[in-house]
Amino acid sequence: MRSTKSPVGVTAARSRHRLRARRWAGWLFALPALAFYGVFNFYPVLLSIQYSFYDWDGVGASTWVGLRNYTEVFTDNEQFSSLLHAFYLILFFTILPVTIALITASVLRQLQGRFTGALARTLLFLPQIIPGAAAGVAWTWMYSDNGVVNQLLRAIGLDGVTRAWLADYTWALTAVGFIGTWLSTGLCTMLLLAGIGKIDNSLYEAARIDGAGPIRQFLAVTLPGLRNEIGVCVTITIIAALASFDVVYLATQGGPGTQTMVPGVAVYRLAFNDARLGAASALAVVLALVVIAVVVPLQRLFREK
Amino acid sequence: MPERTQTARALRRRTPGLILITAAALYSVVPLLSMVSAALAPQGTFPSGLSWPSDPHWHNFVDAWNVANITTLLKSSMLIVLGVVPVAVLIATMAAYAIAVLEIPLGGVFYTVLVLTLTLPYEIVIVPLYEQTRAMGLLGTQWALILPLIGMNMPFAVFWMRAHFAGVPKELSEAAGMDGAGPWRALFHIHLPLARPAIASLALLMFLSTWNQFLLALVLIDDPNKRTMAGALQAFTTKYSTDQVLLNAGALLIMAPTILVFLVLQRHFVKALLQGSIKG
Numbered sequence: 001m002r003s004t005k006s007p008v009g010v011t012a013a014r015s016r017h018r019l020r021a022r023r024w025a026g027w028l029f030a031l032p033a034l035a036f037y038g039v040f041n042f043y044p045v046l047l048s049i050q051y052s053f054y055d056w057d058g059v060g061a062s063t064w065v066g067l068r069n070y071t072e073v074f075t076d077n078e079q080f081s082s083l084l085h086a087f088y089l090i091l092f093f094t095i096l097p098v099t100i101a102l103i104t105a106s107v108l109r110q111l112q113g114r115f116t117g118a119l120a121r122t123l124l125f126l127p128q129i130i131p132g133a134a135a136g137v138a139w140t141w142m143y144s145d146n147g148v149v150n151q152l153l154r155a156i157g158l159d160g161v162t163r164a165w166l167a168d169y170t171w172a173l174t175a176v177g178f179i180g181t182w183l184s185t186g187l188c189t190m191l192l193l194a195g196i197g198k199i200d201n202s203l204y205e206a207a208r209i210d211g212a213g214p215i216r217q218f219l220a221v222t223l224p225g226l227r228n229e230i231g232v233c234v235t236i237t238i239i240a241a242l243a244s245f246d247v248v249y250l251a252t253q254g255g256p257g258t259q260t261m262v263p264g265v266a267v268y269r270l271a272f273n274d275a276r277l278g279a280a281s282a283l284a285v286v287l288a289l290v291v292i293a294v295v296v297p298l299q300r301l302f303r304e305k
Numbered sequence: 306m307p308e309r310t311q312t313a314r315a316l317r318r319r320t321p322g323l324i325l326i327t328a329a330a331l332y333s334v335v336p337l338l339s340m341v342s343a344a345l346a347p348q349g350t351f352p353s354g355l356s357w358p359s360d361p362h363w364h365n366f367v368d369a370w371n372v373a374n375i376t377t378l379l380k381s382s383m384l385i386v387l388g389v390v391p392v393a394v395l396i397a398t399m400a401a402y403a404i405a406v407l408e409i410p411l412g413g414v415f416y417t418v419l420v421l422t423l424t425l426p427y428e429i430v431i432v433p434l435y436e437q438t439r440a441m442g443l444l445g446t447q448w449a450l451i452l453p454l455i456g457m458n459m460p461f462a463v464f465w466m467r468a469h470f471a472g473v474p475k476e477l478s479e480a481a482g483m484d485g486a487g488p489w490r491a492l493f494h495i496h497l498p499l500a501r502p503a504i505a506s507l508a509l510l511m512f513l514s515t516w517n518q519f520l521l522a523l524v525l526i527d528d529p530n531k532r533t534m535a536g537a538l539q540a541f542t543t544k545y546s547t548d549q550v551l552l553n554a555g556a557l558l559i560m561a562p563t564i565l566v567f568l569v570l571q572r573h574f575v576k577a578l579l580q581g582s583i584k585g
Contacts (some may be wrong), residue, residue, distance in 0.1 A: 030403040033402070040434065104325055129563050138336040146351060150354070272524060282563055287429065
């Protein structure tokens with residue numbers, strides 16, 4: 001009986017086969033992207049992991065050193081403090097901008113879009129558009145001996161506290177941090193403003209009828225309503241803080257001493273100044289793991305419902 | 306006069322907001338204005354903070370244009386942008402189409418891997434990319450930046466275009482199939498026209514990130530004249546670190562193209578950046 005396969009079945013099988021072949025043929029569309037991604041993104045990530053277990057200067061032979069590069073990340077002062085600095089920068093790249101943006105956006109909500117016109121939007125957004133490297137140059141000038149920051153301090157009679165901020169051992173990292181605040185605030189404000197516009201006005205009405213003042217309204221309506229947008233702001237700015245390179249490299253190169261050393265600059269210096277490709281890769285891998293370890297829980301935390 | 310008190314009250318209610326937005330706007334532009342004021346001081350002097358020079362030296366910008374090789378840099382940056390953006394947009398769109406519309410086998414796996422690497426910092430690829438481009442003999446040429454940037458753009462670009470294709474009704478492709486259109490014709494005649502806004506936003510975001518690319522430009526191209534504008538800024542600042550006037554004039558020229566493009570396409574930029582952040 002097994003030989004009497006109906007002709008209909010044969011056709012169906014054949015067309016199913018043809019269909020499956022056609023679906024595989026769709027890969028032709030994805031192949032160029034796969035090739036570029038594979039060669040210039042995915043494979044380098046794997047290579048970095050491989051390098052991180054070796055001692056290698058990029059020219060001579062490489063020697064397997066196991067986890068030694070990794071233990072160095074946590075015991076070498078310059079490398080480990082760069083990670084701590086990155087976390088400190090979150091305060092300025094993320095927490096300050098999101099806080100300022102929340103206040104600005106909720107005040108602006110009451111202005112019913114009058115002042116959120118083209119001019120304000122353009123000016124607020126400007127820092128987002130220029131390269132981080134250029135921001136580094138702009139702020140190096142702001143922070144210099146005769147720059148605007150000291151000029152302002154002198155104008156309000158605080159001559160005593162003026163200094164070359166980026167060269168100051170105590171203040172350099174904080175000064176770098178405020179450059180990050182400058183870079184992130186505009187985007188966060190616009191994002192939260194867009195989110196606030198989507199909150200149903202009747203929620204505010206109801207809160208007002210229940211006797212809620214502006215602060216209660218903010219806590220009970222605005223904050224929960226912006227959960228998603230806040231999550232987005234926090235995620236992108238934290239990644240910017242942890243992986244910062246251009247701003248710091250142009251403003252301070254990690255100095256004075258190692259006061260503003262961040263993982264990005266440390267990776268660059270290990271690899272291209274000290275020719276220690278294995279050590280550089282290990283720090284880069286740790287940095288990537290830190291980013292993932294911070295971002296993944298945040299995604300869960302801020303996901304709606 | 307009740308009308309008057311009403312206006313006054315409305316004004317009073319708006320004042321804090323007005324002050325706030327003014328302060329925020331000032332904070333955004335003061336660093337740039339202070340650069341302009343320094344750039345207009347006489348060369349060889351030490352400018353001071355934010356002050357409009359009595360005799361603005363506009364010619365400083367011409368000198369900075371020449372010493373910073375802006376003409377060469379503009380050409381180089383445009384070459385890099387033209388090498389990266391159209392190719393990356395095209396192949397990401399094709400891949401997203403294959404994943405979301407053609408539903409290629411294992412497409413979901415490919416997509417998941419792309420998304421998993423979306424948040425990885427550039428630092429993790431920089432050393433291997435240096436070695437790879439050197440082995441390919443491309444180090445120091447614009448290709449050393451163009452090819453890796455296309456690859457680095459794939460996670461976000463495919464993610465972005467897939468989000469667009471996922472929103473296109475299935476019936477559309479089925480109807481195209483009924484009419485005998487193959488996957489190529491369906492893509493070019495039906496899906497691409499619909500995807501135009503998504504593609505335009507993606508191209509804008511990619512233009513910005515390519516033009517502003519710093520780390521890869523610094524590492525992969527030795528000659529500052531072959532880098533992007535942002536990458537060349539590094540060499541320029543080291544060279545003119547003691548000349549505040551020329552340094553600021555040059556840095557402003559280096560920023561000017563993005564600012565100009567932004568001012569012209571402002572609405573699209575803001576929209577693209579906001580959408581980009583929400584999707585990313």
